[in-house]
Amino acid sequence: KAGVTQTPRYLIKTRGQQVTLSCSPISGHRSVSWYQQTPGQGLQFLFEYFSETQRNKGNFPGRFSGRQFSNSRSEMNVSTLELGDSALYLCASSLRTGTSNTFGSGTRLTVV
Amino acid sequence: DAKTTQPTSMDCAEGRAANLPCNHSTISGNEYVYWYRQIHSQGPQYIIHGLKNNETNEMASLIITEDRKSSTLILPHATLRDTAVYYCTSYNNAGNMLTFGGGTRLMVKP
Numbered sequence: 001k002a003g004v005t006q007t008p009r010y011l012i013k014t015r016g017q018q019v020t021l022s023c024s025p026i027s028g029h030r031s032v033s034w035y036q037q038t039p040g041q042g043l044q045f046l047f048e049y050f051s052e053t054q055r056n057k058g059n060f061p062g063r064f065s066g067r068q069f070s071n072s073r074s075e076m077n078v079s080t081l082e083l084g085d086s087a088l089y090l091c092a093s094s095l096r097t098g099t100s101n102t103f104g105s106g107t108r109l110t111v112v
Numbered sequence: 113d114a115k116t117t118q119p120t121s122m123d124c125a126e127g128r129a130a131n132l133p134c135n136h137s138t139i140s141g142n143e144y145v146y147w148y149r150q151i152h153s154q155g156p157q158y159i160i161h162g163l164k165n166n167e168t169n170e171m172a173s174l175i176i177t178e179d180r181k182s183s184t185l186i187l188p189h190a191t192l193r194d195t196a197v198y199y200c201t202s203y204n205n206a207g208n209m210l211t212f213g214g215g216t217r218l219m220v221k222p
Contacts, residue, residue, distance in 0.1 A: 098208075106155050
């Protein structure tokens with residue numbers, strides 16, 4: 001079956017712009033989580049959605065937001081981009097709470 | 113903060129068993145221990161998970177100590193393709209957030 005699909009794979013944006021990243025989970029998976037990975041901070045949890053509801057949010061500023069649609073697809077948005085937002089953004093889906101996650105290949109965002 | 117601690121790096125000879133330790137003395141009694149690995153520039157890949165008993169699947173074996181304060185991931189016959197960063201992790205109480213530490217960078221050498 002198809003895995004978790006993230007688009008785009010690579011993105012270059014300018015400081016101050018905003019960006020939207022997309023994630024299509026595995027069919028039937030209702031939980032979608034987002035993580036940011038940087039060389040300095042490692043893998044950090046951004047937020048988790050289940051049935052269109054955000055159930056948990058990590059320690060990130062309000063510039064980071066997300067949403068989930070009725071078909072479980074999810075988007076995350078970062079507004080007023082900063083250089084420090086350059087990172088690999090990973091999406092993961094799972095069948096239900098507390099079960100193993102399947103990660104996508106990520107979107108590598110570079111802010112210049 | 114991560115509830116697990118792992119060595120920063122390990123080497124293993126190709127064909128030999130790779131034993132990756134993890135200390136998780138602060139996880140609660142009903143929290144599963146999960147292992148993932150990440151090959152450079154890819155998303156983490158689920159390997160195995162366990163609660164109290166030892167577990168085995170087609171990828172690896174997981175040995176959990178009786179007091180649940182530590183575990184060991186065993187790759188029985190490491191290959192060059194097993195070179196990756198291995199993360200030992202667990203969920204928060206709500207079961208919807210994984211906390212990752214720095215992981216162990218395993219280098220399998222010919």
